[in-house]
Amino acid sequence: MARRVLLIEDEPNIIEAVSFILSRDGWTVHTHSDGLSAVERVRAHPPDLVILDAMLPGRSGFDILQELRGDPATRTLPVMMLTARGQARDRDLAMRLGATHFMTKPFSNAEVLDRVRALANG
């Protein structure tokens, strides 16, 4: 059974491109675009890995990450954060909140694929 990745991102063309490259790599890709209901989405259909944008409508990715890390069921779920801001403080915040990896936009497809494979293999 293909491993599942949940892409939480609100930009449609980024969703389409990342979904395409991950699907082609054998992943089952689910997408979600709303920050407010993102945690519920993760709980309802737990993925093997989450790619989480930092800036989402309704709720920031940092808040979502914090809630996921506070729940025993998702405490160890691999979460790769994406952000359009590469400042050290954002990276520090993400890692402090428990992100498994932090990636700055614009990223390369190869970079995303490599990191997703690495995170999935633990």
Next chain:
Amino acid sequence: MSVGPSASGALAGTRIRARRLDAGVAQGELARRIGVSPSYLNLIEHNRRRIGGKLLNAIARALDLEPALLSEGAGGALVARLAAAAAAQGRPGSAPEEFAGRFPDWAALVDAQARQIETLEGQVAALGDRLAHDPELSASLHQVITAATAIRSTASILAGSETLDRDWQARFHRNIHAESLRLADSSRRLAGYLEAPGGDPGGAALSPHEQVERFLETMDHHLPALEGAQPAMRPDEIASGAPGLDAAAQNVLKHQLDIYRADAAALPLDAVAQAWQDSPDPLVIAARLNQPLERVMRRLATLPAGIGPPRAGLVVCDASGAILRRRPLDGLTLPRGGAACPLWPLFEALVRPGRPLRAVARLPGAEEETGDGTGGVLCCAVATLMPTVDWTRRPGSRR
């Protein structure tokens, strides 16, 4: 007779020596002219003898100077500023009094440069704050990076070695085209914004809020076409016809003019003028006319000159303290970003929603009376809770 330097009089010796050397007069020659011994003049010049007014006047005459130049020398304020400048450079105790006394012109230059440095540092700090926190800039940068990300990722798929289905190819080409348009637009706006961070930029380089401010300034914040029971124009008509505003600024202006129109309908000019005449206090007027305080404050800032109330400034900020609307007041600087004074009642009001605040803001160095008879600006502030935003509905969302 006192010995040793004391207060300002003691350093008169330093100034006498400096002025004598400037004039090219030998110590013995000056002593001869004023009728004292060279050794005594030497003690005076080294601040080891206090000098009386008669002798000081004689020296001033001999050197063709105003006596005050020798007796007063540099002002205390100048010395204080020099001391502060030296301390700021990690050189406290650099004898600013002696420096100012001996080299008054150089001291004035150092003071001027220190002030200029302070001003420039303030501007740099304000610009740095703007880059870090300005919502317009942050949004523009986010758009640029988002578009670049989508283009890079999509183009990489198209340029890859694997053959793509024709439908996918067409789809990705469309996506790249759409993102490239977005990138062009947002990068153009960003470039214009960055090219004119603090000067007097043209309209295209201003943020939407700045364009609206400039337009309202040209109208002196009063729009007769929106006044009266039957206004001559609608807010959207004025916004779409406002010169020099881009589409985003027109939207901002329309929103502000909708508020203006509602305020004008609820508070007609004559009613406000009469209420002000009865009691020149925004809180009293709000209670008397049964209107929210924030409406009364906005209305006072849009009144025409000559109907009674004095010119009023206005500052509207959001919950983060970012200033959304300004009507400057003479002598009161109203920065948009983090350089704003945190003591303003505006910011204190944010932590007390619904509770009106009244305070007198006093401006450093402001001598002129500005409203309350004490040289201060009477400030009223109130924070209001906004309706909850439904984030599940996204205007303009493509999904």
